[in-house]
Amino acid sequence: MKKYNVVIVGGGSTWTPGLLQSLTKNKNVFPLNRLVLFDIDAERQKIIGEYAKVLFKEKYPELDFQYTTDKEIAYKNMDFVFCQMRTGGYAMRELDEKIPLKFGVIGQETCGPGGFAYGMRSIRDMLQMIEDVRKYSPNAWILNYTNPAAIVAEAINRVYKDDKRILNICDQPVNLLRSYGRLLDMDPYEFEPVYFGLNHFGWFTHLYDKFGNDLVPKIKEIIKRQGFKPVDAEQRDQSWLDTYSIVKDMLEDFPDYLPNTYLQYYYYPEYKVKKLDPNYTRANEVMDGREKRVFAECRLVAEKGTTAGSSVVHNDAHGDMIVEVAESIAHNKNRIYIIITENNGLISNIQDDAMVEVAAILGVNGPRPFGVGKIGTFYKGLMEQQLAYEKLTVDAYFEQSYEKALQALTLNRTVVDAKKARKILDELIKANKGYWPELKKGRSKK
Ligand SMILES: NC(=O)c1ccc[n+]([C@@H]2O[C@H](COP(=O)([O-])OP(=O)(O)OC[C@H]3O[C@@H](n4cnc5c(N)ncnc54)[C@H](O)[C@@H]3O)[C@@H](O)[C@H]2O)c1
Numbered sequence: 048m049k050k051y052n053v054v055i056v057g058g059g060s061t062w063t064p065g066l067l068q069s070l071t072k073n074k075n076v077f078p079l080n081r082l083v084l085f086d087i088d089a090e091r092q093k094i095i096g097e098y099a100k101v102l103f104k105e106k107y108p109e110l111d112f113q114y115t116t117d118k119e120i121a122y123k124n125m126d127f128v129f130c131q132m133r134t135g136g137y138a139m140r141e142l143d144e145k146i147p148l149k150f151g152v153i154g155q156e157t158c159g160p161g162g163f164a165y166g167m168r169s170i171r172d173m174l175q176m177i178e179d180v181r182k183y184s185p186n187a188w189i190l191n192y193t194n195p196a197a198i199v200a201e202a203i204n205r206v207y208k209d210d211k212r213i214l215n216i217c218d219q220p221v222n223l224l225r226s227y228g229r230l231l232d233m234d235p236y237e238f239e240p241v242y243f244g245l246n247h248f249g250w251f252t253h254l255y256d257k258f259g260n261d262l263v264p265k266i267k268e269i270i271k272r273q274g275f276k277p278v279d280a281e282q283r284d285q286s287w288l289d290t291y292s293i294v295k296d297m298l299e300d301f302p303d304y305l306p307n308t309y310l311q312y313y314y315y316p317e318y319k320v321k322k323l324d325p326n327y328t329r330a331n332e333v334m335d336g337r338e339k340r341v342f343a344e345c346r347l348v349a350e351k352g353t354t355a356g357s358s359v360v361h362n363d364a365h366g367d368m369i370v371e372v373a374e375s376i377a378h379n380k381n382r383i384y385i386i387i388t389e390n391n392g393l394i395s396n397i398q399d400d401a402m403v404e405v406a407a408i409l410g411v412n413g414p415r416p417f418g419v420g421k422i423g424t425f426y427k428g429l430m431e432q433q434l435a436y437e438k439l440t441v442d443a444y445f446e447q448s449y450e451k452a453l454q455a456l457t458l459n460r461t462v463v464d465a466k467k468a469r470k471i472l473d474e475l476i477k478a479n480k481g482y483w484p485e486l487k488k489g490r491s492k493k
């Protein structure tokens with residue numbers, strides 16, 4: 048079997064140890080020749096890289112492994128690029144979440160003004176990464192997790208429309224499938240989902256078992272009766288448990304489909320703002336929790352020279368998904384995953400150039416997505432407003448337009464009020480100096 052060369056961009060990410068374990072677990076079906084971790088932060092990279100050396104000495108001794116901050120070493124002769132970078136780190140995530148909350152607006156990593164600010168930071172680094180990769184590995188598949196995936200995907204599609212080997216993915220639908228599996232006591236790998244929406248803004252309309260029975264009615268009934276928990280509830284922070292438990296409310300209000308958990312911020316912005324603590328947001332929870340745990344554990348493993356007794360990762364949906372997607376492409380497995388792709392009639396009453404999230408067969412030529420036909424007025428209305436926000440955000444980036452940025456934020460359901468949008472935008476501009484292009488007034492194309 049062919050052995051592949053893979054680079055992980057954002058090798059110092061808190062998700063990297065889990066991804067390394069997924070690669071190890073899948074070495075018989077997706078064998079690697081060479082693996083490189085690349086990061087711009089040498090210190091973070093070293094800690095995870097030294098952990099990786101110990102893991103591979105034990106479980107993957109044949110692997111040619113290296114960690115680096117050198118782009119040429121990272122990107123040369125690669126078959127797959129797995130990307131999960133965070134421009135500005137958790138320090139900027141904290142500001143993305145706290146600034147909107149000062150104005151009584153949702154403060155969240157990928158939704159609302161937080162997602163807008165993060166998107167404006169991610170675009171530049173993501174486009175640079177693709178340019179660098181294409182210089183050294185013109186045919187490598189680029190599988191991207193970097194958030195906010197909706198905005199990143201829209202920006203990439205404008206510059207690299209003809210590059211058919213870039214795929215943006217999100218692990219939240221997979222995580223939901225695993226959680227439905229736990230609820231029903233069934234194997235989620237046997238599910239065949241029908242899904243539509245935008246990233247972090249979508250719905251499961253059907254979920255077929257291997258006999259063709261639709262499980263959605265049963266899942267709805269169970270959630271309405273007993274609530275909903277993530278597959279790895281025992282390891283989750285309280286904020287994630289709250290997120291899953293609100294699915295019950297969403298189903299009571301809008302019972303058509305199973306919602307992506309991120310819809311909570313758009314259905315219930317006022318309620319959620321009241322629940323969020325403006326002085327201690329999810330970024331704080333992650334910095335005090337996952338980040339500390341992962342880095343402490345990696346240091347310990349490197350010091351002891353063994354992974355015995357180490358429990359650096361709990362949830363493996365994130366690592367598993369990207370490895371399985373790569374394997375499905377590499378070996379033309381034609382398995383079904385929920386991915387982000389250009390609409391082109393998949394949702395027939397949504398514009399063609401929307402980057403939508405739908406189920407697709409994944410093989411050697413990339414995704415062959417499934418269409419869902421016409422969607423109902425409520426879903427169309429929600430999606431078009433969010434889509435306009437996403438497109439205007441990307442316009443604001445490329446046109447360096449203050450007006451487009453203001454339009455984008457005003458259209459976001461979590462903001463709505465233009466005066467509030469302006470105040471938040473002005474403060475985000477100050478906080479993101481050096482990360483965003485300079486936004487200028489009076490240069491907006493219609
Ligand atoms: N799509 C999804 O469903 C999904 C799921 C989980 C995480 N994510 C995303 O994965 C990323 C990593 O998340 P995290 O919480 O582990 O963050 P993190 O800050 O722990 O890790 C990100 C790493 O990227 C590095 N980095 C920053 N800019 C870079 C650049 N230009 N080139 C290379 N490396 C760079 C940082 O130094 C850091 O080590 C984020 O974008 C997050 O939103 C996406």
Ligand SMILES: O=P(O)(O)OC[C@H]1O[C@H](O[C@H]2[C@H](O)[C@@H](O)[C@@H](O)O[C@@H]2CO)[C@H](O)[C@@H](O)[C@@H]1O
Pocket residue numbers: 156157194217218219220222287329333362363364365
């Ligand atoms: O707040 P964080 O940093 O914990 O998570 C933000 C990410 O949340 C989603 O990812 C889930 C993922 O679906 C699940 O499989 C598991 O790995 O936990 C993650 C969160 O804990 C979301 O899909 C990502 O886009 C977010 O970045």
Ligand SMILES: [Mn+2]
Pocket residue numbers: 196216217218219247
């Ligand atoms: Mn996601």
